[in-house]
Amino acid sequence: MVMLTRLPVQWGRRMYSASTSGAVPAAKKKYVPTSGTYPRGFQVSGTVVGVKPGNTTKPDLAFITSDRPCAAAAVFTKNKFQAAPVTFSRSLLQRKNNAGLQGVLINSGCANAVTGKGGLEDAEAMATEADKSLGADKATIVMSTGVIGQRRVAAHERVTNDSRANTHQITHQEDPGQRFSICTTDTFPKLISKSFSLPSSPSVEYRIAGMTKGAGMIHPNMATLLGVIATDAPIASAVMPGLLKHAVDKSFNSITIDGDTSTNDTVALLANGAAGGKEVSSASSEDYRAFQTVLSEFSTDLAKLIVRDGEGATKFVTINVTESSSEQGARKIASTIARSPLVKTALYGKDANWGRILCATGYSLISEPGGSAENEITEIIPEKTNVSFVPSDGSPELKLLVDGEPEMVDETRAAQILEHEDLEILVRLGTGKEKATYWTCDYSHEYITINGDYRT
Amino acid sequence: MVMLTRLPVQWGRRMYSASTSGAVPAAKKKYVPTSGTYPRGFQVSGTVVGVKPGNTTKPDLAFITSDRPCAAAAVFTKNKFQAAPVTFSRSLLQRKNNAGLQGVLINSGCANAVTGKGGLEDAEAMATEADKSLGADKATIVMSTGVIGQRRVAAHERVTNDSRANTHQITHQEDPGQRFSICTTDTFPKLISKSFSLPSSPSVEYRIAGMTKGAGMIHPNMATLLGVIATDAPIASAVMPGLLKHAVDKSFNSITIDGDTSTNDTVALLANGAAGGKEVSSASSEDYRAFQTVLSEFSTDLAKLIVRDGEGATKFVTINVTESSSEQGARKIASTIARSPLVKTALYGKDANWGRILCATGYSLISEPGGSAENEITEIIPEKTNVSFVPSDGSPELKLLVDGEPEMVDETRAAQILEHEDLEILVRLGTGKEKATYWTCDYSHEYITINGDYRT
Numbered sequence: 001m002v003m004l005t006r007l008p009v010q011w012g013r014r015m016y017s018a019s020t021s022g023a024v025p026a027a028k029k030k031y032v033p034t035s036g037t038y039p040r041g042f043q044v045s046g047t048v049v050g051v052k053p054g055n056t057t058k059p060d061l062a063f064i065t066s067d068r069p070c071a072a073a074a075v076f077t078k079n080k081f082q083a084a085p086v087t088f089s090r091s092l093l094q095r096k097n098n099a100g101l102q103g104v105l106i107n108s109g110c111a112n113a114v115t116g117k118g119g120l121e122d123a124e125a126m127a128t129e130a131d132k133s134l135g136a137d138k139a140t141i142v143m144s145t146g147v148i149g150q151r152r153v154a155a156h157e158r159v160t161n162d163s164r165a166n167t168h169q170i171t172h173q174e175d176p177g178q179r180f181s182i183c184t185t186d187t188f189p190k191l192i193s194k195s196f197s198l199p200s201s202p203s204v205e206y207r208i209a210g211m212t213k214g215a216g217m218i219h220p221n222m223a224t225l226l227g228v229i230a231t232d233a234p235i236a237s238a239v240m241p242g243l244l245k246h247a248v249d250k251s252f253n254s255i256t257i258d259g260d261t262s263t264n265d266t267v268a269l270l271a272n273g274a275a276g277g278k279e280v281s282s283a284s285s286e287d288y289r290a291f292q293t294v295l296s297e298f299s300t301d302l303a304k305l306i307v308r309d310g311e312g313a314t315k316f317v318t319i320n321v322t323e324s325s326s327e328q329g330a331r332k333i334a335s336t337i338a339r340s341p342l343v344k345t346a347l348y349g350k351d352a353n354w355g356r357i358l359c360a361t362g363y364s365l366i367s368e369p370g371g372s373a374e375n376e377i378t379e380i381i382p383e384k385t386n387v388s389f390v391p392s393d394g395s396p397e398l399k400l401l402v403d404g405e406p407e408m409v410d411e412t413r414a415a416q417i418l419e420h421e422d423l424e425i426l427v428r429l430g431t432g433k434e435k436a437t438y439w440t441c442d443y444s445h446e447y448i449t450i451n452g453d454y455r456t
Numbered sequence: 457m458v459m460l461t462r463l464p465v466q467w468g469r470r471m472y473s474a475s476t477s478g479a480v481p482a483a484k485k486k487y488v489p490t491s492g493t494y495p496r497g498f499q500v501s502g503t504v505v506g507v508k509p510g511n512t513t514k515p516d517l518a519f520i521t522s523d524r525p526c527a528a529a530a531v532f533t534k535n536k537f538q539a540a541p542v543t544f545s546r547s548l549l550q551r552k553n554n555a556g557l558q559g560v561l562i563n564s565g566c567a568n569a570v571t572g573k574g575g576l577e578d579a580e581a582m583a584t585e586a587d588k589s590l591g592a593d594k595a596t597i598v599m600s601t602g603v604i605g606q607r608r609v610a611a612h613e614r615v616t617n618d619s620r621a622n623t624h625q626i627t628h629q630e631d632p633g634q635r636f637s638i639c640t641t642d643t644f645p646k647l648i649s650k651s652f653s654l655p656s657s658p659s660v661e662y663r664i665a666g667m668t669k670g671a672g673m674i675h676p677n678m679a680t681l682l683g684v685i686a687t688d689a690p691i692a693s694a695v696m697p698g699l700l701k702h703a704v705d706k707s708f709n710s711i712t713i714d715g716d717t718s719t720n721d722t723v724a725l726l727a728n729g730a731a732g733g734k735e736v737s738s739a740s741s742e743d744y745r746a747f748q749t750v751l752s753e754f755s756t757d758l759a760k761l762i763v764r765d766g767e768g769a770t771k772f773v774t775i776n777v778t779e780s781s782s783e784q785g786a787r788k789i790a791s792t793i794a795r796s797p798l799v800k801t802a803l804y805g806k807d808a809n810w811g812r813i814l815c816a817t818g819y820s821l822i823s824e825p826g827g828s829a830e831n832e833i834t835e836i837i838p839e840k841t842n843v844s845f846v847p848s849d850g851s852p853e854l855k856l857l858v859d860g861e862p863e864m865v866d867e868t869r870a871a872q873i874l875e876h877e878d879l880e881i882l883v884r885l886g887t888g889k890e891k892a893t894y895w896t897c898d899y900s901h902e903y904i905t906i907n908g909d910y911r912t
Binding site: 077078079080081082111113114115116147148149150151262263341342345346348349351353354355356358359361362363380382385400401404405406443444445447448449451452 | 533534535536537538567569570571572603604605606607718719797798801802804805807809810811812814815817818819836838841856857860861862899900901903904905907908
């Protein structure tokens with residue numbers, strides 16, 4: 001395994017960040033941890049293999065490993081065009097029954113998506129070389145990110161050659177710290193960690209760390225995001241998929257940047273049990289519920305960092321839809337507001353144009369022409385709908401719509417609220433007790449610049 | 457009725473057009489007709505009533521009338537928050553059984569949406585005053601456009617007062633020409649006209665004219681668009697709704713600019729029979745089918761002008777999805793590609809990033825988390841999917857993906873194709889015989905500027 005020599009791993013290209021120097025923008029520095037409590041038995045490394053021709057300076061291969069076999073699960077994109085590493089890794093986890101995994105190998109510079117049979121062979125070859133360096137068999141899942149539809153055979157040969165060449169560099173890193181992070185168009189590394197305990201083993205300190213990357217092509221199911229969460233808690237392989245799916249639905253599947261869903265999205269969870277204690281094995285146990293809560297909250301914190309770093313974003317906006325007659329309806333409404341270009345541009349313009357929020361609410365459950373159900377929006381009754389801005393400074397909410405009637409809005413107050421980076425949009429439907437939360441950002445000129453010119 | 461004194465009616469604010477002088481941008485002039493064949497018996501007028509405080513120069517009230525009763529139909533937004541004029545006009549058409557209508561009164565500067573009971577009274581009052589000037593009873597439908605959630609009582613009083621005050625100015629206009637058009641953020645008036653004949657009366661020259669406005673908040677079901685189509689052909693009231701719905705599904709419901717669907721969208725069809733000839737009354741008649749074709753093609757030409765003038769747009773892109781196992785699936789895929797921010801920004805950047813097109817295709821039929829069906833995308837089989845750019849100059853298509861395998865793309869050729877304003881993206885699914893077409897534009901910096909600052 002190659003060893004990381006740079007902290008943090010800033011991986012692939014990020015030429016469009018607010019700072020072209022590659023440094024973390026001043027406003028984002030507060031999100032980058034300077035210390036952490038990292039799970040025992042995991043190591044992480046990054047190296048420059050030159051997946052993209054001409055890259056000789058930026059690490060573009062990361063390898064996260066455990067010193068012992070892990071229970072593992074992953075949630076993958078539902079895009080019909082699934083990248084080769086997605087196909088490979090899903091199949092591997094199935095064959096291994098979510099047990100006996102030991103590594104995650106990630107490359108940037110090539111998504112290895114829509115690359116046909118050859119691409120699948122590339123993904124397998126990467127994993128096989130990683131397995132060799134681990135001294136394990138079929139123990140590595142693979143993730144890739146980059147431009148779709150280009151097969152970089154030469155690069156993948158370098159990836160595998162490099163993994164092999166560098167196996168002598170294995171170094172044990174008890175506290176990998178910030179190197180446990182990856183970036184592409186991201187402007188800052190997204191890494192968090194925490195410690196927790198479980199009811200049955202109150203004296204054991206468990207640790208969990210997670211890293212994720214992704215700044216565009218972000219929408220549920222899932223996003224151009226890759227994520228790895230590792231814990232030293234002992235979790236039975238059988239309960240891993242359910243735990244991860246629950247956590248992802250409320251976190252990575254509840255964020256949007258642009259509504260696009262990529263071919264490569266993957267979030268993986270590894271649990272190596274290195275901290276000892278009683279294994280979490282039954283979904284009805286107290287430990288299970290406790291860990292589920294820890295994992296869901298942790299995943300939410302991690303996913304929010306993605307929105308915080310949305311391409312070109314100047315705002316971080318929480319959309320809360322409450323008092324819905326169905327959770328599914330609340331989710332759809334929150335998602336629709338969160339992805340509305342008109343809402344997102346108004347937020348960028350600091351414009352209290354709540355009409356656009358209402359407009360998005362109103363069309364959120366509408367089927368497209370040709371769809372089967374027409375206008376079945378039982379969750380919304382206009383006369384019961386309330387919309388407010390909730391300021392991030394703890395001051396009282398600003399009511400915009402009360403029971404379907406517009407308020408005379410204090411525009412000065414609205415402008416003050418919209419000056420803050422953080423904002424909550426609260427939609428109370430008044431038709432039930434279900435709710436949903438989404439996180440989104442605004443659309444700025446920078447978003448257009450980044451995405452009008454990403455590939456070239 | 458007030459008489460129009462300016463040609464064309466440039467109505468409401470359009471401060472963000474490429475030309476701040478209010479003149480039609482040079483590149484758009486070719487879309488503005490200098491002559492036309494307008495239906496007999498229709499008149500149109502525009503006047504300045506000052507719906508927005510301080511507006512003393514721009515016409516903000518339009519009135520389209522017929523000198524005799526018309527068969528009429530309208531298609532309205534499916535947004536749950538429907539503007540007062542939508543509620544009023546839908547109800548009126550129902551009560552009148554689509555017969556006996558004579559006028560369409562349209563104001564800008566106030567959407568009269570989310571304005572409660574008072575807003576509905578405003579809409580009714582506008583219609584009543586218009587009826588008086590027509591000497592007719594319950595014969596006027598109403599449309600409004602502007603900011604949502606503001607009730608401009610004073611303005612609506614001015615609207616009705618002005619309609620009354622100006623009734624002495626009625627002037628017969630056999631050929632209203634360009635005045636039959638409206639603009640808000642539009643950069644050019646959208647008006648077309650043509651003549652046609654029907655099989656049973658081959659010697660009668662029928663005429664049809666249509667105008668529409670809308671440049672943002674455009675997506676099926678429907679868009680922030682208003683449209684009026686008038687013909688002097690004799691169409692029975694009973695068949696009007698079916699004719700219009702069919703035409704709108706393939707035209708106004710097949711365009712997207714930003715995916716937002718507004719509270720006010722309305723397209724109305726009026727037929728006054730002033731040209732004489734045999735009435736089109738049976739849906740199984742040859743005349744019906746002929747007129748259906750005329751109306752659908754005409755509506756498509758009109759709808760395409762909306763995309764041509766998309767806020768900040770530099771590209772006009774046709775998305776053709778063919779060889780689908782279902783029309784609904786083809787529509788959903790075309791719609792998803794058409795609204796993908798990453799596709800739209802790549803088009804703006806003239807980047808042949810077909811991976812984004814494929815990515816959008818792949819997620820187009822995915823249900824959101826919490827939805828019932830998961831990944832039921834029978835229309836797409838990756839190995840059968842083909843994607844091409846079809847140049848607008850008639851030169852051969854540029855194949856990007858062939859049977860799921862990426863082509864070695866000639867980037868120079870791709871760049872040449874993307875230099876043109878017009879482009880066709882062709883997706884062949886290889887799974888059936890159904891197809892769908894959408895029209896879209898790109899996302900530019902100008903779009904963000906316009907919408908980040910529209911209301912303020």
